[in-house]
Amino acid sequence: MYQYDQYDHLIVRERIAQYRDQVRRRLSDELSEAEFLPLRLQNGLYMQRHAYMLRIAVPYGLLASKQMRMFAHIARKYDRGYGHFTTRQNIQFNWVELEQTPDILADLASVEMHANQTSGNCIRNTTTDEYAGVAADEIIDPRPYCEILRQWSTFHPEFIALPRKFKVAVNGAKEDRAAIAVHDIGLTVVYNEAGEIGFKVMVGGGMGRTPILGTVIREFLPREHLLTYIEAVMRVYNQYGRRDNKYKARIKILLKAIGAEEFARQVEEEWTDLKDSAQTLTLEEMERVIAYFQPHPYKQLADIDQSQAADNKAYANWLKRNVKAHKQPGYAAVVLSLKKTGVPPGDATAEQMDFMAELADRYSFGELRVTHEQNIVLADVEQTQLFALWQEAKAHGLATPNIGLLTDMICCPGGDFCSLANAKSLPIAAAIAERFDNLDFQHDIGEIELNISGCINACGHHHVGNIGILGVDKDGSEWYQVSVGGAQGNSSAIGKIIGPSFSALQMPEVIGRILQVYVRDRIDGERFIDTATRLGVAPFKEFVYATPIVDAGRLVGEDEYV
Structure with a gap:
C-alpha cells in the first residue's frame, strides 16, 4: 500500500491551512457563497x-484498517453515525457542519487521506479493479500505475480548470472489473508481441445525458509513456472541449463531434513534443512505486475443498456469492455486502466500519478495498479462516450472500439528499429489495445487475445496469424510466429504454414483470443479460405494459431517509 512521502504531507498540510482560512472568511461573510463555492468544491464539499x-x-479504492477506523471516527464525531461508499470507490458524509470541515480534513491527514479533487472540473479519483493484485486472471497489478496517475494529476496546474470533470479507470486483468468503457479515459494493461508491458487506450466513454462507450484510440502504449500520452489527450480536450454548455463539455462530446480518428490524430500530434520529455517514466521511477505494492507475506498453503459446506446452506450460499478466487493457493478474496435488505445500498455505520477494520487486521493483512458496486472487499483471507470470518460478518449484518444478485443494487443517494436529483432513489431500492427478499429466488434467477440513479447525472450507473432505473421529473412529480440490456465489463453495453416512465409505487411490479419475462424465456444456464441481449427490448416492453400496473400501498421507506 502506498504511503505519503514528504511532498504528499506538505501538499495536504498546506491545502488544509488554506481551506481553514477560506472557511473562516466564509463564516465571517468576507466571502460570499458564490465566491466560496469553487473553493469548497476543490476540497470535496x-x-x-x-x-x-x-x-x-x-x-x-484501497484502504488501510487505520483509515477505515478514521471513517468511523468521522461518522461518530461529525456526522450521524454512518457513511456512504460511492461508485467512485470514495466515501461521502452527508450531514457535516461547515465550521467543522477543516478539522475533518486535519483528522484525515493524520492517516494519510484527503478530499482533494473529489469535485470540480479536474481529474477525479482514478479507479480500478477491487481485486487488483490478487485476481486469478490478472495480467499485472494496475495499482502502481493508478498511484503514478494520482501523483501526476494532483493539482496539475494545466488541468485544474477543465471544461468538465474527468474520470480515469485502469484494468489490469483479462476481465474488466473497472468499467473502463464508461470512463473519459479507460486503460487496459496489455503485452505486445515483444512481451513488453503497455496499455490499450480507450477515450470518450461516459454516462449522464449522453451515454457513450469509449473508443480505442491506441492499441498499445508503452508504459513509460503513460503520463506523456495522457497529457497529450488532456491538452487536446482542454483546448477544444466545449465551455459554453456544461451538458456538452465532456470529452465524449468532443470525440463525437470531430470523430475518433481525427481526435487520435490530434493527440498523436500533441504527443510528438511530449513523448521524450521529462515526464517519460523511467524504469527506476516505476520500480519505486511498484515497491509499495509488493505481495503480502503469504503462507505456503493449499486450496481447500469446500464441498463439505453443502451441509450448511447459508454458508454454502455465501461461499458461492461472496468469496472470489485468489491467485495465491490457499487464499480467497471476500466481499462484505453493504446491501442487507432495509439498509440503503453502500451505507455503513461507524460500528460496522470499526468492525471491518478489525476483520482486516485479523484476516487480511490490515487492508480493505472499496468496490464501485458499493461493497467492501477483504482481499487476502486464508481459506481455513473463511467459516470463522463468515460467522463474524453475519453477526454484524455484512454477510448477505447476494453479491452479483438482484438485491446487490448500485444506488445513488438520490433526492433524499442530492439537490440535483429529480427523484428519490433509496425508497425505490428499499421497495424492490423488500419485494424480492428471498435468497432462494435470487439464487434461482442468478446474476443480474440493477442500478438506480436519481437523475440524469447517472451516479448510480443506470445506463450499464442489466436493469437500469432513472428518476425523472414529470410535471413536478417523481417518475422512473426503466431500461434493459445494459452491461459493464468486457461486453459493455448501454441499456435501452423500454417505454414510458412509471410512478414510484409501480416500480416493484415493473421489476417483477421484467423478471417474469426472463424466467419464461431464458435458456438453461443463461444469465439475465444474455437473455436480454438475445431477445432485445420488445418482449420486456410488451409484457410490462400489457396490463395496467395499479399503485397499491405505501412505498417502503418513503419517509425514512430525510
Missing part, C-alpha cells in the same frame, strides 16, 4: 438538500 456533504478520496 458540496451543499446538498439538507446539509453539507463531504466526499473523501479513497485512491483506487
Whole structure:
C-alpha cells in the first residue's frame, strides 16, 4: 500500500491551512457563497438538500484498517453515525457542519487521506479493479500505475480548470472489473508481441445525458509513456472541449463531434513534443512505486475443498456469492455486502466500519478495498479462516450472500439528499429489495445487475445496469424510466429504454414483470443479460405494459431517509 512521502504531507498540510482560512472568511461573510463555492468544491464539499456533504478520496479504492477506523471516527464525531461508499470507490458524509470541515480534513491527514479533487472540473479519483493484485486472471497489478496517475494529476496546474470533470479507470486483468468503457479515459494493461508491458487506450466513454462507450484510440502504449500520452489527450480536450454548455463539455462530446480518428490524430500530434520529455517514466521511477505494492507475506498453503459446506446452506450460499478466487493457493478474496435488505445500498455505520477494520487486521493483512458496486472487499483471507470470518460478518449484518444478485443494487443517494436529483432513489431500492427478499429466488434467477440513479447525472450507473432505473421529473412529480440490456465489463453495453416512465409505487411490479419475462424465456444456464441481449427490448416492453400496473400501498421507506 502506498504511503505519503514528504511532498504528499506538505501538499495536504498546506491545502488544509488554506481551506481553514477560506472557511473562516466564509463564516465571517468576507466571502460570499458564490465566491466560496469553487473553493469548497476543490476540497470535496458540496451543499446538498439538507446539509453539507463531504466526499473523501479513497485512491483506487484501497484502504488501510487505520483509515477505515478514521471513517468511523468521522461518522461518530461529525456526522450521524454512518457513511456512504460511492461508485467512485470514495466515501461521502452527508450531514457535516461547515465550521467543522477543516478539522475533518486535519483528522484525515493524520492517516494519510484527503478530499482533494473529489469535485470540480479536474481529474477525479482514478479507479480500478477491487481485486487488483490478487485476481486469478490478472495480467499485472494496475495499482502502481493508478498511484503514478494520482501523483501526476494532483493539482496539475494545466488541468485544474477543465471544461468538465474527468474520470480515469485502469484494468489490469483479462476481465474488466473497472468499467473502463464508461470512463473519459479507460486503460487496459496489455503485452505486445515483444512481451513488453503497455496499455490499450480507450477515450470518450461516459454516462449522464449522453451515454457513450469509449473508443480505442491506441492499441498499445508503452508504459513509460503513460503520463506523456495522457497529457497529450488532456491538452487536446482542454483546448477544444466545449465551455459554453456544461451538458456538452465532456470529452465524449468532443470525440463525437470531430470523430475518433481525427481526435487520435490530434493527440498523436500533441504527443510528438511530449513523448521524450521529462515526464517519460523511467524504469527506476516505476520500480519505486511498484515497491509499495509488493505481495503480502503469504503462507505456503493449499486450496481447500469446500464441498463439505453443502451441509450448511447459508454458508454454502455465501461461499458461492461472496468469496472470489485468489491467485495465491490457499487464499480467497471476500466481499462484505453493504446491501442487507432495509439498509440503503453502500451505507455503513461507524460500528460496522470499526468492525471491518478489525476483520482486516485479523484476516487480511490490515487492508480493505472499496468496490464501485458499493461493497467492501477483504482481499487476502486464508481459506481455513473463511467459516470463522463468515460467522463474524453475519453477526454484524455484512454477510448477505447476494453479491452479483438482484438485491446487490448500485444506488445513488438520490433526492433524499442530492439537490440535483429529480427523484428519490433509496425508497425505490428499499421497495424492490423488500419485494424480492428471498435468497432462494435470487439464487434461482442468478446474476443480474440493477442500478438506480436519481437523475440524469447517472451516479448510480443506470445506463450499464442489466436493469437500469432513472428518476425523472414529470410535471413536478417523481417518475422512473426503466431500461434493459445494459452491461459493464468486457461486453459493455448501454441499456435501452423500454417505454414510458412509471410512478414510484409501480416500480416493484415493473421489476417483477421484467423478471417474469426472463424466467419464461431464458435458456438453461443463461444469465439475465444474455437473455436480454438475445431477445432485445420488445418482449420486456410488451409484457410490462400489457396490463395496467395499479399503485397499491405505501412505498417502503418513503419517509425514512430525510
